[in-house]
Amino acid sequence: MSANKPETSIIIRAFNEERFLPSLLKAIHEQNYDAFEIIVVDSGSYDRSPNIALESGAVVVEIDSRDFTFGYSLNVGIKASRGRFVAIVSAHTEPTDNEWLGSLVEPLRNEKVAMVYGRQLGTALSKFSENLDYLRTFGCESQVLTPPGFFANNANSAVRRDLWKRHSFDETLSGLEDIEWAKYWMEKGFEVVYEPQAAIYHTHQETWPQVYRRFYREAVAAQVIGIKGVGAILPELFREGRYLAGDIIKAVRRGCLFSKAKEIALFRIHKSIGTVAGLLDGRAVMAQHERDALYFDRTCRGLIIHGPNRAFIEKIKIPEIKPSEVLIEVAYEGVCSTDLEVFSGKLGYYKTGVAHYPIIPGHEFSGWVARVGPKVENLCKGDPVVVECIQSCGVCEQCLNSNWIACKQRKEMGVIGRNGGYCEYVTAPARFVHKVPLGLDMKQAALCEPTAVVVKGLRRIEWALARSEATKPHCAVVGAGPIGHLCAQILALRGHEVTVFDRDPKRLGYFEGSAVETGEDKTELRQFDVIVEATGAPEALVDILQHSKPGSTLLLLGLPYARVEFNFETVVAYDKTIVGSVGSTGQDFEEALALLMGLDLDLFMEKVFPLEDFEAAWQAFRSRSYLKVVLEIASQAA
Numbered sequence: 001m002s003a004n005k006p007e008t009s010i011i012i013r014a015f016n017e018e019r020f021l022p023s024l025l026k027a028i029h030e031q032n033y034d035a036f037e038i039i040v041v042d043s044g045s046y047d048r049s050p051n052i053a054l055e056s057g058a059v060v061v062e063i064d065s066r067d068f069t070f071g072y073s074l075n076v077g078i079k080a081s082r083g084r085f086v087a088i089v090s091a092h093t094e095p096t097d098n099e100w101l102g103s104l105v106e107p108l109r110n111e112k113v114a115m116v117y118g119r120q121l122g123t124a125l126s127k128f129s130e131n132l133d134y135l136r137t138f139g140c141e142s143q144v145l146t147p148p149g150f151f152a153n154n155a156n157s158a159v160r161r162d163l164w165k166r167h168s169f170d171e172t173l174s175g176l177e178d179i180e181w182a183k184y185w186m187e188k189g190f191e192v193v194y195e196p197q198a199a200i201y202h203t204h205q206e207t208w209p210q211v212y213r214r215f216y217r218e219a220v221a222a223q224v225i226g227i228k229g230v231g232a233i234l235p236e237l238f239r240e241g242r243y244l245a246g247d248i249i250k251a252v253r254r255g256c257l258f259s260k261a262k263e264i265a266l267f268r269i270h271k272s273i274g275t276v277a278g279l280l281d282g283r284a285v286m287a288q289h290e291r292d293a294l295y296f297d298r299t300c301r302g303l304i305i306h307g308p309n310r311a312f313i314e315k316i317k318i319p320e321i322k323p324s325e326v327l328i329e330v331a332y333e334g335v336c337s338t339d340l341e342v343f344s345g346k347l348g349y350y351k352t353g354v355a356h357y358p359i360i361p362g363h364e365f366s367g368w369v370a371r372v373g374p375k376v377e378n379l380c381k382g383d384p385v386v387v388e389c390i391q392s393c394g395v396c397e398q399c400l401n402s403n404w405i406a407c408k409q410r411k412e413m414g415v416i417g418r419n420g421g422y423c424e425y426v427t428a429p430a431r432f433v434h435k436v437p438l439g440l441d442m443k444q445a446a447l448c449e450p451t452a453v454v455v456k457g458l459r460r461i462e463w464a465l466a467r468s469e470a471t472k473p474h475c476a477v478v479g480a481g482p483i484g485h486l487c488a489q490i491l492a493l494r495g496h497e498v499t500v501f502d503r504d505p506k507r508l509g510y511f512e513g514s515a516v517e518t519g520e521d522k523t524e525l526r527q528f529d530v531i532v533e534a535t536g537a538p539e540a541l542v543d544i545l546q547h548s549k550p551g552s553t554l555l556l557l558g559l560p561y562a563r564v565e566f567n568f569e570t571v572v573a574y575d576k577t578i579v580g581s582v583g584s585t586g587q588d589f590e591e592a593l594a595l596l597m598g599l600d601l602d603l604f605m606e607k608v609f610p611l612e613d614f615e616a617a618w619q620a621f622r623s624r625s626y627l628k629v630v631l632e633i634a635s636q637a638a
Contacts, residue, residue: 007035008105008158009081010089012058013073014040015065015296017091018047018634020203025056027095033102036087041077043068043296046318046370046425047329047634049091051382068295071169071177074154078164086164088178089200090155096121096199104158104198114190115182117157118198125203127211128260129247129267134202136243143194145186150227152182152192156200163190175214176221183225207315208266210297212274217295219278228279236275244268302423303614306358308345313612319419319427326379326430327371328387330633332446332608333421334364334482335621337536342415343618355416362414363389365421366436366445367634376430384436386448386593387428389413390583394431405583422611424633434589437597443608443630444601447486451592451599452584454487457532457557459588460581464530464553465496472496473529473553478522478544480507482604482628483557484534488516489599499528510603510627523547532557538564550574557581604628 010028014021021040028038038058042050044065053060061080063073078086085105095101100118107116119138122131145151157178167184169177182192206214222228228236247264251257298318305311321327339361341347349355369383379385392399392407399407413428414420436445458465465473472495477488480502491498492515499517501524502508508518525531525547533544536558544554545566554576571578584592607626609617611633621629 006037006083008033008037008085008087008101009078009083009161010036010038010087010101011074011077011081012038012040012053012089012091013043013070013077014045014049014053014091015043015068016045016047017049018045018052020092020094021049021052022056023094024089024091025053025058028101029056030098031095031101032098033105036101037082039077039081040091041073043073046327048368048382065296069171069173069177070154070175071173072171074169074177075171078161078168081161084161085158086161087158088154088156090202092204093120093155093200093202096201100198100200103195104156107193107195108158108160110191112189112191113160113193114163114185115152115157115159115192116195116198117152117154117178117192118194118200119196120153120156120200120202123201123203125205127204127206127263127267128251128256129243129264129271130204132247132250133243138194138196140196142196145182145192145194147183147186148227150179150183150186152178154178155202156198173221173224174217176218176225179227180221180225183227207297207299208270211267211270212277215271215274216278216281219275220281223279223281230279233276233279236279237272240268240272240275300424301611302360302419303611304358304360305343308350309343311343311614313614316423318425321371321373321427322429323373323375324429324431325373325427326369326376326385326433328367328385328426328428328433329370330362330365330367330421330424330426331384331442332366333362333611333631333633334446334450335617335629335631336362336364336450337621338363338415339422340618340621347415349416355412360414360419360421360423360426362421362423362631363412364446364449365426365633366442366448367421367426369433370425373430379430379433379435384440384442384445385433386436386445386589387413387426388432388434388452388584388586388589389415389449390585391418391429391432404585421633422614422631424611432586434586434593437593440593440597441605443605444596445593446630447482447596447601447604447628448589448592449584450482451486451490451596452588453557453581454483454490455588455591455595456584457555457579457581458487458490460579461530461553461555461577464577465494474527475499475530475532476501476519476525476528477532477534478502478525478540479533479535479537479558480504480510480518481534481624484532485510485603485627486599487532487534487557489514490595492516493595493598499524501525504624507624507627514600525549528552530555534558542566545570545576548576550576553577553579555579555581605630608632 040053040058042062050060107113122134170180251260299315302316391411392404393409411417475496475498477484477500488498488500522543526549532555534557608630
């Protein structure tokens with residue numbers, strides 16, 4: 001990139017483009033022509049698009065999504081730029097080689113040329129018919145356009161800044177601002193050049209409603225510009241019928257008709273219906289909510305559990321935030337037994353009617369703040385965060401007495417009344433959101449919730465742990481799963497002698513080489529002053545009650561415990577103390593975040609699945625083959 005005033009300014013319009021923007025910016029910086037600057041015009045992205053742009057050295061100009069039109073966003077970007085030439089490229093594209101930018105701007109050195117547009121090629125991620133349309137539209141030969149052959153495409157174009165100053169892009173159009181600009185200057189004697197050497201790969205990953213809306217808004221704009229009208233409907237339908245036949249022939253030749261037939265038909269149908277509707281409608285101005293729906297896809301992926309054993313990944317609307325809430329882009333979500341109990345319908349809350357379907361599960365997640373409500377002062381967009389699972393009302397009698405778990409109005413993320421982290425975006429009250437400290441990996445940060453559960457439990461028996469150094473209690477942890485493993489590490493970190501008991505040799509083997517001892521014989525429990533039960537298995541609880549020594553303290557962290565018949569005379573007669581603990585508080589989350597920096601967490605990160613493979617992740621969790629199973633939710637989680 002040129003350090004002096006650049007010859008060319010590259011304008012990129014972006015809305016939630018974190019998946020494709022990094023590769024585009026990387027390719028731009030690798031161009032042989034380097035006299036450029038990059039301006040990214042962001043239309044209120046929820047994701048990390050603005051941060052990605054800033055990290056690459058680009059200038060970021062933000063506009064309110066309510067003000068967006070294609071022409072307006074370009075004009076704002078060009079006003080912030082300095083170049084003699086202005087290159088325009090879509091955020092979900094990538095140059096095919098290092099000569100793209102130089103080839104794109106070179107024709108503009110001819111004073112007769114007002115605009116250049118380059119070739120576009122599809123990718124494997126795009127729809128079959130869309131890729132064939134690219135080949136039909138963007139050929140291999142250079143071309144100088146003349147009236148009435150008005151065309152240009154701002155997914156890959158360049159214009160002269162001096163001409164833009166005299167006629168900017170039309171901000172009222174719902175699309176085709178590129179063709180309107182080209183038409184204006186062609187009618188004044190200037191040339192528009194098609195340069196196939198300036199080629200990009202263009203990826204469109206649209207739902208069928210999005211395909212419809214794209215061609216609808218372009219048809220509306222064509223009406224306004226005056227290049228098409230109602231009379232174009234029959235020719236358009238005839239052309240799409242011809243293209244449909246060509247698509248089928250091409251699919252047959254490639255041996256993929258069986259797999260692509262439905263997609264081909266749906267693309268042609270939605271494109272045709274959208275075009276016809278737009279030509280019949282022809283509105284230049286529409287209501288705000290209609291305009292918003294035409295321009296932006298405000299949906300995200302989420303795993304919705306509709307009832308026992310019925311879970312599907314679906315497209316859902318990105319939730320709106322209240323004034324005191326934040327919207328969070330989820331990075332990683334830890335799989336927990338509670339998630340599977342919600343799925344199976346075995347969780348008590350669903351049996352008693354406290355919780356209801358549908359629900360998006362997940363309460364062990366990390367993410368980034370995507371948007372903040374107007375009353376939120378302690379968080380900013382882009383902050384890495386974790387969220388408390390148990391969210392009490394804060395104003396009832398129980399809450400005022402700090403008995404959060406007894407709040408009848410409480411919500412639990414992914415369990416009761418609030419969707420959880422098996423989704424690309426979640427909302428949460430800002431008072432339950434905690435910043436992740438610098439240097440803590442986002443995968444590791446997803447362990448904050450189970451760590452906070454351990455912290456709270458140990459705090460409830462701190463009187464039993466706080467002995468003099470000479471009489472520091474020996475501690476046992478029953479269960480070497482995630483909670484038990486974290487508990488053992490934290491106790492060892494605090495200087496306690498710790499032994500972990502589990503029937504699984506593999507899980508005990510995870511402690512090899514550490515300060516934590518391991519054991520299998522439950523009768524040895526009589527040696528320990530403090531015993532933590534971390535399985536939730538009733539038989540393990542019985543073993544602890546039977547074999548613990550007089551005066552011992554028993555902390556119950558495991559859930560759920562089934563009904564157990566037991567004579568509590570052995571508890572009373574031998575001065576044993578039983579302490580239960582569930583959930584965690586904000587204080588515990590803050591302490592957990594600090595503790596995570598000092599724990600060995602590599603084993604917890606051994607198996608990571610994408611959200612789409614949640615069933616395989618759940619199976620891996622059930623198999624106990626790994627200490628922890630993690631889901632990667634964000635497409636650019638890091």
